[in-house]
Amino acid sequence: MTCRKCKARMEQLAHIAHGKRKFRCPKCGKHRMQEGKAKKDRKARSTKLDH
Numbered sequence: 710m711t712c713r714k715c716k717a718r719m720e721q722l723a724h725i726a727h728g729k730r731k732f733r734c735p736k737c738g739k740h741r742m743q744e745g746k747a748k749k750d751r752k753a754r755s756t757k758l759d760h
């Protein structure tokens with residue numbers, strides 16, 4: 710994950726709910742959220758239930 714503004718590598722702050730992750734740019738201090746693999750998780754869960 711890189712900052713769109715200054716293209717610096719952002720540091721990961723924390724894992725939030727449902728695979729969402731929060732990043733912070735060390736240069737401009739901007740925060741950014743990235744959505745995780747919610748769809749993938751759901752798919753894996755359904756296959757698990759299938760078994």
Ligand SMILES: [Zn+2]
Pocket residue numbers: 712713714715716717734735736737738739
């Ligand atoms: Zn930045």
